[in-house]
Each structure stands twice: as C-alpha cells, then as structure tokens.
Amino acid sequence: MTGRSRRATRRVLLHHPSNPVPVGAGAPVSVQSMTITRTADHEATLQQVYALAGAGADIVRCTCNDDAAAEGLARVVPRSPVPIVADIHFQHRLALAALEAGVSCLRLNPGNIRKPHHIKTVAAEAGDRGVPIRIGVNAGSLDPDIEARFGITPEALVASAERELAYFAEVGFDDVKISVKASDVRLMVDSYRLLADTVDAPLHLGVTEAGPPPGGLIKATAGIASLLLDGIGDTIRYSLTADPVEEARAGRQLLEALGLRDRSGTDLIACPSCGRAEIDVIKVAGDAMAAFAERQLPVQVAVMGCVVNGPGEARSADLGIAAGRRRGHLFIRGQVVRVVPEDEMVAALVEEAEKLVEQGVDARLAAADAGAAAEAEADRAALLADQGDDANASEARVELIRQHTRAG
Helix, strand or coil: CCCCCCCCCCCEEECCCCCCEEECCCCCCEEEEECCCCCCCHHHHHHHHHHHHHCCCCEEEEECCCHHHHHHHHHHHHHCCCCEEEEECCCHHHHHHHHHHCCCEEEECCCCCCCHHHHHHHHHHHHHHCCCEEEEEEHHHCCHHHHHHHCCCHHHHHHHHHHHHHHHHHCCCCCEEEEEEECCHHHHHHHHHHHHCCCCCCEEECECCCECCCHHHHHHHHHHHHHHHCCCCCEEECCECCCHHHHHHHHHHHHHHCCCCCCCCCEEEECCCCCCCCCCHHHHHHHHHHHHHCCCCCCEEEEECCCCCHHHHCCCCCEEEEEECCEEEEEECCEEEEEEEHHHHHHHHHHHHHHHHHHCHHHHHHCCCCCHHHHHHHHHHHHHHHHCCCCCCHHHHHHHHHHHHHHC
16 A cells, blocks of 8 residues: 555454454454445345445445334344444434344434433443444534534534544443544545544544545545545445445445455456557457456456557556457566457456466466467567557657747
C-alpha cells in the first residue's frame, strides 16, 4: 500500500460461528453493504445476504424498523454466512429486540435516538452480550442542539459521536466503532480526519447518499480512498442508489486496487489506444472483461493494442496479450510465450489464465512455445519499420508548435 501506515485503533470483533470479522487494530479493512429487502421477508433477505457475501461483503447490515423485521432477523442470523448488523433508528426497543435475535452488531444513529436513558439501556445490554455498536453519525440527521451550536461541520459530527461515547462510558461500554458520514465529500473527509485525531475507536467509512453510478462511484471512491491512503479507516461501505451487490463489488475492488486486500477476482488493465493500435482495443477489452466475469481468477490481465510497447508497458501484469500484424502476442510477466491468431486472442488469454492459476508462473514460462519470442520480435520490428517510432506524429506537431512560437 502507498500512503501512510494504518492508524492504530482498538479492536472490535463481530462474532459469527464460522466467520467472525475483526475490525481495527490492524485487521484487514472489511467491506460492508446493506440489504434492501424487507427484513420481515427472511427468505428474500437471506438470498440477498448470500449474494452480497458472494460479491465480497464481509459484513451485511439489515434494517430493523419494526417488530416483524426483528422477528425476521431471528430467522436470518442463524443462516447467514457473514455477521449481521441491525440498523436501528428512532426506537431503542428495536435495538433490544435485535439483540434478542442474535445480531453481531448494532448501528445506532445518535441523531434520532436521543434520550440518554434509552441509549444507556441499549449499551448496557449490548455489553452484557458482547455485541459491539457502531455510532452512525450522519450530517443530515444531527441533534438539533449540536447543529445549532456548530452548524453542519466536522466539529458537529465529531461532537455528536463524542456525546454518544460519553453515554456509553457511563455504563462501562466501549466496544465501539464510529462513522461520521456526509453526502458532501469534503465534509466527510474532514470529519473523519478530525475524528481520527480525537478517538482511538475503529472507523467505518462511507459517503452517504452518494447516488447512482457512475457519479456515486466517483464520489464514494474520492472520499473513501482519500482516507484509506491516509491510513484512516477499518471498514467501508459504498452507499449507492443501485443493486447493493454493486456496493460490495466496488468496495472489494477498491481495497484490492489499494493493496489492502488480496486479489479475489480478475483485475483487467488495458491501454487507452493510440495511433499504433492494431485492433479495436475497447472491443477486445470488453470481450475479455465479459469472459473473465464468469470466472473467479485472482490474476491481473492486460489487453494492449500493439506489440511495440505492449508487453513492456504491461510487464507487471500476471499475463496479457498484445495485437500486431493480425496476431496476438500472449505474454506472462512481460515475456512472450505464445503467438495466436487475432480472432483467438480472448480465448487464448482465458485459457492461459486458468493454467497460470493452476500451475504457477514458473511452470507456464517453462511451457512457452519455442520460437514465440522470436516471432514476436519480428512482428515488433516490422511494425516499427512501417510506422516509425512516432506513430502519433507527436514530434512533428511539436516542431510545428516551435515554428509558430518562433514566428510570433
């Protein structure tokens, strides 16, 4: 990972019979999402929980907004493959009911459960059961008195969290993680930075109400990634107006891109194309992405438009393919191992990826076709002879600019 080292925090453990999830104190950053089913419909909710877990969610949150939802949780929790968090608003008695249902964590919004004795009752019961609580502060639902004092500012969001922590402390409860979410990215980032300097609890990151993709993805990534690269953040959620499976996938992909989690699926990289490209890079990359989407292969794959620079520029990829003279040069870690017809490029890439995962890099390099490297070099030399070193005529344009500048 680039950036600062992870912020030191206390650890919170979300209990689960077969898949407990630690949060904070150096544990891997976890991915969360939330079901959008009615929790009372426990079968539909379970189906979505499994879909989210399959897409990369380590933790799933379900609403507990009425008595029927609490009863649904009692049926969901024992069959869930991951820890379940109960989302509580307004009614503290539903938090107590969720604890009876056996949830692994509660999320309380201090902006809408404000009576101190209710908050302390829930914290005491959670403490007796060893269930952590997330203090979920939201810029859109601050305590009126806090908002009147501070406005909608980082100081207000942190003050809300601190007030809740003080109530918890009165009953000896400190098994806490905290979020201070906002839909404004700058407010969100500044709030978390201030909070990180104020408490030692693990932090749950998110840009709330980020909206539908692609804009929502951009906003959420801007906020979450900025903080993770600062070493801030222990668990994350993309709050998208979309199928929640997209949230889980986005969260997992972000952590893998930042080097915070091991790769679980295919990371496809591709050149943006240029005047040297021998194929429709966009189409081939799209075909490759579709082919790899059906498989869970933890490899980085490159699709490059030409053989002149392709293998060299993508040498850090596990494997890739570059097009030239109606053929594809298949390479592993920058070394060409096979030359295939252009119309077989994607199929060859998928086949080699499967073998690479099964056999390893050394074995696949040892199985390289004899003469493949020489064929590739011949194609490269021929294209350089045809196109020259400057396929985009950049230097000619630079010279024209210099001429106009001198004339002026």
